[in-house]
Amino acid sequence: MAEVELSNISKTFEGAPRPVLTDISFTVKDTEFVSLLGPSGCGKTTLLRIIAGLEDQTSGKVAIGALDMNRVAPRDRDMAFVFQNYALYPHFSVEDNISLGLRLRKVDKAEITARVKTTTEMLGLEALLERKPRALSGGQRQRVALARALVRNPKVFLLDEPLSNLDAKLRDKTRGELRLLFKKVNGTVIYVTHDQIEAMTMSDKIVILQEGKIQQVGTPSEIYEKPANIFVATFIGMPQMNILQKKEMTAMGYALSGPEAGLSDLTCGIRPEDLEVSAAPREGWLEAAVDLCEPTGALTTLTLSAGGTALRCSTTLKWPLAQTRAWFTFKREHMHFFSTAEGTRL
Amino acid sequence: MAAAKRHSPAYKFAFYAFMLASVVITLFPFVWMLSTSFKSPGEIFTKTPTILPQLWTLAGYRNLFAAVNMGLHLFNSVIYAVSVTVLSVLFNAMAAYAFAKLRFPGREKLFALLLVTMMVPGQVTMLPVFLILKSMGLLNSYAGLVLPGTAAVFAIFMLRQFMAEIPEEILEAARIDGFSEFAIFWRIMLPLCKPIIATLTVFSFIGAWNDFLWPLIIMLREDKYTLPVALAGLNGQYNTDWGLLMAGAVVVVLPAVIIFLMAQKHYIKGIAAGAVKG
Numbered sequence: 001m002a003e004v005e006l007s008n009i010s011k012t013f014e015g016a017p018r019p020v021l022t023d024i025s026f027t028v029k030d031t032e033f034v035s036l037l038g039p040s041g042c043g044k045t046t047l048l049r050i051i052a053g054l055e056d057q058t059s060g061k062v063a064i065g066a067l068d069m070n071r072v073a074p075r076d077r078d079m080a081f082v083f084q085n086y087a088l089y090p091h092f093s094v095e096d097n098i099s100l101g102l103r104l105r106k107v108d109k110a111e112i113t114a115r116v117k118t119t120t121e122m123l124g125l126e127a128l129l130e131r132k133p134r135a136l137s138g139g140q141r142q143r144v145a146l147a148r149a150l151v152r153n154p155k156v157f158l159l160d161e162p163l164s165n166l167d168a169k170l171r172d173k174t175r176g177e178l179r180l181l182f183k184k185v186n187g188t189v190i191y192v193t194h195d196q197i198e199a200m201t202m203s204d205k206i207v208i209l210q211e212g213k214i215q216q217v218g219t220p221s222e223i224y225e226k227p228a229n230i231f232v233a234t235f236i237g238m239p240q241m242n243i244l245q246k247k248e249m250t251a252m253g254y255a256l257s258g259p260e261a262g263l264s265d266l267t268c269g270i271r272p273e274d275l276e277v278s279a280a281p282r283e284g285w286l287e288a289a290v291d292l293c294e295p296t297g298a299l300t301t302l303t304l305s306a307g308g309t310a311l312r313c314s315t316t317l318k319w320p321l322a323q324t325r326a327w328f329t330f331k332r333e334h335m336h337f338f339s340t341a342e343g344t345r346l
Numbered sequence: 347m348a349a350a351k352r353h354s355p356a357y358k359f360a361f362y363a364f365m366l367a368s369v370v371i372t373l374f375p376f377v378w379m380l381s382t383s384f385k386s387p388g389e390i391f392t393k394t395p396t397i398l399p400q401l402w403t404l405a406g407y408r409n410l411f412a413a414v415n416m417g418l419h420l421f422n423s424v425i426y427a428v429s430v431t432v433l434s435v436l437f438n439a440m441a442a443y444a445f446a447k448l449r450f451p452g453r454e455k456l457f458a459l460l461l462v463t464m465m466v467p468g469q470v471t472m473l474p475v476f477l478i479l480k481s482m483g484l485l486n487s488y489a490g491l492v493l494p495g496t497a498a499v500f501a502i503f504m505l506r507q508f509m510a511e512i513p514e515e516i517l518e519a520a521r522i523d524g525f526s527e528f529a530i531f532w533r534i535m536l537p538l539c540k541p542i543i544a545t546l547t548v549f550s551f552i553g554a555w556n557d558f559l560w561p562l563i564i565m566l567r568e569d570k571y572t573l574p575v576a577l578a579g580l581n582g583q584y585n586t587d588w589g590l591l592m593a594g595a596v597v598v599v600l601p602a603v604i605i606f607l608m609a610q611k612h613y614i615k616g617i618a619a620g621a622v623k624g
Contacts, residue, residue, distance in 0.1 A: 084515075087519040088519075104523060
């Protein structure tokens with residue numbers, strides 16, 4: 001196991017007008033689980049491929065355990081890669097798929113047998129060893145791909161959206177299993193995903209990317225509680241954070257107090273669960289129309305409109321469907337403030 | 347291919363009648379060849395032709411083996427067809443792999459140039475190739491016979507199209523697993539190309555096996571003739587022993603039929619793979 005350090009990685013594809021990655025630097029500590037999170041096309045998969053050596057960066061440095069990897073071939077980087085579509089060898093059996101990496105590295109035969117056995121038992125693949133990949137279900141293929149990575153006991157695991165081809169229920173189950181699995185083997189993991197739930201639930205650290213630039217690096221709670229800019233604030237959290245301009249708040253009749261009140265270049269962010277809402281009028285609360293009520297069981301999401309601005313609000317109240325007026329207020333201590341011009345946190 | 351709509355019985359009848367007629371027309375020359383090879387010279391020229399010999403005789407085959415050194419020409423033919431097939435599949439697959447999966451400057455232009463050469467008829471290059479081989483001292487040799495057939499643009503094209511469909515991730519997984527570039531080609535790419543390789547094996551084997559002109563040109567001595575060239579020599583100017591000639595034709599056709607039947611399953615898959623994506 002080892003630390004991965006990226007310094008000033010930039011990448012421009014040949015003939016492309018703009019870089020896909022700009023000046024990416026961060027460190028993945030030994031045994032840490034780090035997610036690269038961002039919308040489609042933000043460059044997260046390209047970054048993972050650069051770390052694996054499948055793609056060359058235009059500039060910058062990849063180091064693993066203090067060793068410069070820039071001129072090192074993928075097979076000599078001692079990393080394992082789990083592909084989004086699993087990329088199993090279709091003409092080899094499950095056992096061969098798992099053991100080939102070891103055989104090519106001239107590992108002792110007895111050792112290979114032992115490691116394949118441990119890994120396949122851990123993943124519940126013992127009964128499938130003789131099968132070809134086409135005779136497996138999506139979930140089984142995914143586990144074979146994981147086994148192929150785990151059996152090598154590499155320094156670093158690189159996973160490219162490994163759950164995206166599974167159905168919602170299986171994905172939910174596998175998420176937890178994956179986390180436990182990598183904890184058990186003390187793996188250093190870099191995990192690419194566009195699913196914030198995966199990133200939030202599995203990671204020690206999240207790197208948020210947009211248009212090839214790092215927006216924020218932090219623990220899931222840091223990112224949720226202290227988003228570095230408006231993009232991160234709205235990208236993380238479901239339903240999305242409400243973003244309000246100062247004049248929209250004034251139009252609602254909300255008077256901002258505290259040190260931010262005097263600033264003119266100000267955008268406020270408030271998460272839907274940080275709105276208090278009531279079906280009956282309350283002293284000092286603002287009145288709004290209920291445009292939409294979406295009950296999901298434990299939580300109900302309301303779309304309110306006040307002073308011409310739409311607001312979303314999550315509540316644990318059993319909201320009466322016929323109720324078309326609501327009274328709400330903001331939890332002042334949970335408000336986020338951003339510079340309107342820069343988009344950055346104040 | 348799956349019948350999406352139901353057809354009327356009359357349509358079906360016409361369809362099967364047409365297919366049956368096609369089969370008869372296709373098979374008749376083969377049956378005629380086979381039957382003639384077992385007929386006596388008298389029966390071959392009867393007024394009312396018989397489909398099956400009334401008197402079965404192996405005279406045609408006996409005369410054939412007496413007239414030419416069958417063992418020798420068969421050996422020459424096998425050397426030619428097998429060498430061309432093995433080498434061309436190997437070299438064409440290597441070239442196709444480079445064109446399909448390796449990144450190098452000028453790749454597309456080079457491939458386009460290769461395709462352009464397909465428009466040059468073989469007869470045009472025959473003389474220059476002959477002269478080149480002559481200057482290399484390869485006339486009348488197996489090397490000279492085989493060498494020009496070891497690369498075929500059409501095969502490179504077919505293989506490249508097939509290889510392009512194989513997901514890049516499989517090769518990348520292999521690169522990370524520790525395969526060398528040649529091992530990726532040999533242990534991943536070639537096995538995955540089995541259907542198209544079977545197709546091209548049949549094409550090039552039958553092509554070389556039946557080839558007449560090139561062996562005739564390059565081989566100057568009779569002991570180096572391949573079967574078709576040797577058999578052509580039996581066609582007399584004033585009279586022809588048809589029983590003998592048909593026996594020779596059967597001997598020539600047989601290996602090609604066997605090869606086709608062996609590779610049939612993959613062959614059909616390979617043809618379909620060229621047409622239907624997925």
